[in-house]
Amino acid sequence: MNFKNNLLYGLGLSMLLLLISSTASFISIKNLIESSKMVRESNETIKNLSNVFSLVKDAETGQRGYLLSGDEAFLTPYNNGKAKIAQALAELSSEITPSPVQTQNLENLKANIESRIMILDKNLEYKRIRDKEVTTEQLLSGKKYMDAIRATVGAMEKEEERILQERTDTMNTFAAYTPFLIIASALLAILITLVFFRKVMQDFNEKNKLTAELEEKNKETVNRLIAIEKVTAQISNGDYDILSDDNAQQSLGNVADPLNRMAKSLQTSFNSLEEKEWLSTSIAQLNDRMMGEKTISVLAAEILNHITDKTKSHVAALYIQQEDNRLHLEGSYALSERDTRRTLQIGEGIAGQAFKSRQQLVVEDIPDRETTISFATGNTRPRNIVAVPITRYNIPLGVLELGSTQEYTPLQLEFLSSVAGNIGLAFYSAQSRVKLQELLEETQAQSEELQSQHSELENINAELEAQSQKLLVS
Numbered sequence: 001m002n003f004k005n006n007l008l009y010g011l012g013l014s015m016l017l018l019l020i021s022s023t024a025s026f027i028s029i030k031n032l033i034e035s036s037k038m039v040r041e042s043n044e045t046i047k048n049l050s051n052v053f054s055l056v057k058d059a060e061t062g063q064r065g066y067l068l069s070g071d072e073a074f075l076t077p078y079n080n081g082k083a084k085i086a087q088a089l090a091e092l093s094s095e096i097t098p099s100p101v102q103t104q105n106l107e108n109l110k111a112n113i114e115s116r117i118m119i120l121d122k123n124l125e126y127k128r129i130r131d132k133e134v135t136t137e138q139l140l141s142g143k144k145y146m147d148a149i150r151a152t153v154g155a156m157e158k159e160e161e162r163i164l165q166e167r168t169d170t171m172n173t174f175a176a177y178t179p180f181l182i183i184a185s186a187l188l189a190i191l192i193t194l195v196f197f198r199k200v201m202q203d204f205n206e207k208n209k210l211t212a213e214l215e216e217k218n219k220e221t222v223n224r225l226i227a228i229e230k231v232t233a234q235i236s237n238g239d240y241d242i243l244s245d246d247n248a249q250q251s252l253g254n255v256a257d258p259l260n261r262m263a264k265s266l267q268t269s270f271n272s273l274e275e276k277e278w279l280s281t282s283i284a285q286l287n288d289r290m291m292g293e294k295t296i297s298v299l300a301a302e303i304l305n306h307i308t309d310k311t312k313s314h315v316a317a318l319y320i321q322q323e324d325n326r327l328h329l330e331g332s333y334a335l336s337e338r339d340t341r342r343t344l345q346i347g348e349g350i351a352g353q354a355f356k357s358r359q360q361l362v363v364e365d366i367p368d369r370e371t372t373i374s375f376a377t378g379n380t381r382p383r384n385i386v387a388v389p390i391t392r393y394n395i396p397l398g399v400l401e402l403g404s405t406q407e408y409t410p411l412q413l414e415f416l417s418s419v420a421g422n423i424g425l426a427f428y429s430a431q432s433r434v435k436l437q438e439l440l441e442e443t444q445a446q447s448e449e450l451q452s453q454h455s456e457l458e459n460i461n462a463e464l465e466a467q468s469q470k471l472l473v474s
Contacts, residue, residue, distance in 0.1 A: 034171075046157050048092045053153045055081040055088055056113055056146070082117060089113070097163050102156060109152045116145040275411050279418065282310045286419055290426040296320070299430050300331025303400075303423055308333050311412045313402040314382060319344055319351055320390075320398035320427060327355060327399060354387035355399040360417055361387045364407060384408055388416045392424035 061077060089110060096102050289302045300318045308316050315334045319327035327344040341349075347356040354361045363385040382403030390398040400416070400423070402408075 045092070045095045045097070045160050048088060048095060049153050049156055049160075052085065052088045052092060052109070052113070053149065055085045056116060056149055057081075085113060085117070096156075097160060099159070099163065101159055102163075105152055105156045105159065109149065109156065112145050112148045112152060116149060119145065279411065279415055282306075282415055283418055283422070286310075287422060290422065293433060294430065296330055296427065296430045296434070299426060303426075304331050304333040307400070307416070307419070308402065310415060311402060311404070311408065312406060313404045315403040317341075317351070317401045318390075318398065319355075319401075320431075321346075321355070321396070327352060330398070350385055350387040351399045351401040354389050354401075355396050358389050358391065358394070358396055360389070360413065360420075362408065362413065386413065386416065388420050390420055390424045390427065392421070392428045395424075397424045397427055 093106060096106055286303070286306050289306050290299060294302070304316050304318055307313070313333070316332065317329060317335060317340065318331045320330045322328045325346065327346065329340060329342050332340055344352045346352050350361055350363060364383070366383055366385065383405045384403065384407050386402050386408055388400045388402075389396050390400055400420070402416075
C-alpha cells in the first residue's frame with residue numbers, strides 16, 4: 001500500500017474502533033439512565049399501591065369508629081378515603097408495569113376495593129338508617145375482601161420488585177461487559193495506529209529519499225519554468241517581443257519560437273478585439289445620439305460632434321443634397337463663415353467627387369502652399385482630408401468631409417464607412433418628417449381654401465334661389 005492508502009486505512013480503522021467504543025459507552029449510559037428512571041417508576045408504583053391500601057384502611061377505620069361510637073366525626077376519614085380512592089387507582093393504572101400479571105392483579109384489586117367499599121356503605125346504611133347494630137357476620141364479610149386487597153397489593157409489590165430486579169440484572173450484565181469492550185477497542189485502536197504510523201513513516205522516508213534523488217534533475221526544469229514565468233509575465237503586461245531578451249531565449253531553448261509565435265498571435269488577436277470593441281461602441285454611441293425626433297441642423301451638430309471626437313478631426317462639414325440637385329451645408333465644426341462653402345455642385349471638390357463616385361476619398365500630406373486641391377474647408381488647410389458619402393441603401397443623400405493635421409488610421413476610416421449608412425437613414429427620416437410637416441400644412445391650407453369656396457358657393461346658391469322666387473312671383 002502507498003502512503004495515502006496507509007494513512008486512510010489507519011485513520012479509518014481507528015475511527016471505526018472509536019465509534020464502536022463511543023456507541024457502547026452511549027448505550028451503557030442510556031441504559032443506566034433508563035434503569036434509574038424505571039427504579040423511580042417502580043418505587044412510585046409501590047408508593048401508590050401503599051397509598052391505595054392506606055386509603056382503604058382509612059375508610060375502614062372511619063367506618064369502624066362510627067359503628068362503635070355512633071359519632072359522625074369518624075366518617076370524615078371514611079369520606080376522604082373513599083373520595084381519593086378512584087383518583088389513586090387511576091394514577092396506579094397509568095404507572096403500573098404493562099405486564100399480563102400486573103394487569104390481572106390491577107383488575108382484581110379494583111374489583112376487591114369496589115366490593116369492600118360497597119360492604120362499608122351497606123354497614124353504614126344499616127347503622128345510620130335502620131339504627132341497628134352491625135352483626136359479626138357482616139363485619140367478617142368485609143374482612144374477607146380486605147384480606148384479598150392486602151394480598152393483591154402485596155403480590156403487585158412483589159411483581160414490581162421482580163420486574164425491577166430483572167431490568168437491573170440485565171443492565172448490570174451489559175454494564176459489566178461495556179468497560180472491557182471500551183478498553184479492548186482503545187487498545188486495539190492504539191495498536192492499529194502504531195502499526196500504520198510505522199508504515200506511514202516508512203513511506204514518508206522513502207518519499208523523502210526519492211525527492212532528494214530528483215532534486216538535481218529538477219534544477220533544469222525549475223530554471224526553464226522561471227524563464228517561462230518571466231515570459232508569460234512579460235506577455236501579460238503587453239510586451240509581446242520576447243525574443244529581444246537573449247538570456248530568456250537561451251533559457252527557453254526550443255520553447256522560445258513557439259512562445260514567440262503565440263505572443264505575436266495574441267498581440268494580433270487583442271488588437272483586433274480592441275479595434276472591434278471600439279468600432280462597435282462608437283457606432284452604438286452615434287446611433288444613440290441620432291435617435292429621437294430632431295431637426296436637421298440639430299442632427300448634423302450631434303453627428304459632427306461625435307465623429308470629430310472619435311476621429312480626432314479638427315474641422316468638419318456636412319452637406320445634404322437638396323431639390324436643386326446641389327449639396328447644401330447643413331452643419332460644420334470649427335469652421336468660420338468666410339472659410340465655409342455654403343453650397344457645392346455634384347462633382348465639385350473632394351466632397352462633390354465623393355458624392356458623385358459614392359466612394360470614400362482620402363487626401364494625405366497636403367502641402368501648405370498647395371492651392372489646386374479644392375475642398376469644402378476653404379482656406380483652412382489641414383494635412384489630411386477624408387470625404388465620406390452619406391447614403392441610404394446605397395443611394396447618396398449627402399457627404400461628410402473631415403480634416404485633420406494627423407493621418408487617419410484604417411480603423412477611423414472603417415468607422416466612417418460603417419456609420420455612413422446610419423447617418424443617411426437618420427437624415428432621410430429627418431427630411432421625411434419635414435416633408436410630412438409641409439404636406440400637413442399644405443393640406444390644412446387647401447382645406448381652409450375649400451371651406452371658403454364652399455361658403456361662397458352657398459352664398460351664390462342663396463342669391464340664385466332668391467332671384468328664382470322673384471321670377472316666379474312676377
